[in-house]
Amino acid sequence: MVNDDRERTPLWDCLIGQSGRVSFHMPGHRQGRAWPSSVSRQLSALDTTELLGTGDLAMPSGSVLEAFRLAANCFGAGRTWFITSGTTTSIMIMLASVLREGDVLLLPRAVHIAVVHAVALLGLKPIFIEAEDGRVFEDGQPDASAYIDSIRRHPEATACLVTYPDYYGRTVDLESIAHVAHEAGMFILVDEAHGAHFAFLPDQKPATALSLGADIVCQSAHKTLAALTPASLLHVSETAVQQQRIDLRRVDSMIRVFQTSSPSFLIAATIDRARAELESYGKERLERLQKLNTSFSKKLPSGFSRVFPKGADPSRLVLDFSEAGFCRKTLVHHLDRAGIDVEMIDISRIVLIPALDQPEEDYTRLLDALYSLSVIKEKVERQTLTQTRRDLSQKLDQLLSAPAAFQKMPREALFGQDEFSAVTPYPPGLPVLWPGEPVREEHRSFLQLLHEIGIAVRGIDLTLSS
């Protein structure tokens, strides 16, 4: 029995069993199907450490430096680095490059958890973007006027962090925010994890964070490009380099602090390849995706609609199912049984990340799956379901836009005696509470309702009463 156990490879077997599914999910290479078979065969040979001929990812020279330079040119940066442990690491490096312990960082409450952890690790003082009139932001994402008001109210801040685009592909008027922040002497730091393809979007709309005035930008290459997980790009803008506003030696040194001493050449090489592919075919592939998304959206069954506000990424596909007559868990299981992996399903929306080469037949399979869902016929039951979803979404928006209620600063809370961690519903993975904020009954009862519709909640044990 013990011997049998030793020979078992559950994870390997599980992943092998996943092959052949329809993927509207990151990574953008779709289980290697985006690559010619020669590339898949070569991958293992590229898994090397720094040798005489390879250069060093931590001290760029030779082919590494050349690949970084080509990437900087492609993405419109002054300097670019490949980070092979995800945008999670790039975010740490970005913040550590310009902020010191105790510095004030302006940002929304609703940021990726990596930002929360970086703030705690670095001992920063977070100030949340709030609307003076108490407005609630959709999915906790403030509009430009709220950013600008906060920047004016807090001239003591060293930097302002913006997520651009958000998970749903929406953007904010970053140019205006950057303009006001620079006038106030602040850095603009951008989490562009979902926008590595932006430089090649039709008519360059939405525009890249770098072209709109960001000083430092992080992008996940594996999310929307054909690069291995977790490939990330870290860029410093041309202006910041020219004006020497950012100390590039400090960026280099923070890369050595936060990245493994054995960065993956394999992952880095796929960033190099994804960049070249983007330059050669990116524009036409993104135009094709835009058309596929538009024609798909016209054929949706009743109860579904595409969420595509002005300024959003046309290559992202977000479907609202709040009026469709089935519960979330039914949808999750139905798509799984149909062999379709979507990026996420939140309270009322499906988020899909079509890959640059997503086959048209995958859209057809998705459409067939949506049409074959059995819906609740009873009118009152349907109305109750729709109303519950509306109420849950509104409550989530309200919690994600709430003013800060720190009893302790995030560093002391996360690493001190009492263990306050961030509390985050998954999906979408945005913190309703930061480390150091107390859990109130309104959080507990709301999170319990999310748990009942199959949304996992991290950072809190819902079985314990307050």
Ligand SMILES: Cc1ncc(COP(=O)(O)O)c(C=O)c1O
């Ligand atoms: C907005 C945002 N920022 C940062 C990250 C972290 O990126 P990575 O998975 O490359 O570490 C994610 C991951 O989902 C994200 O959605």
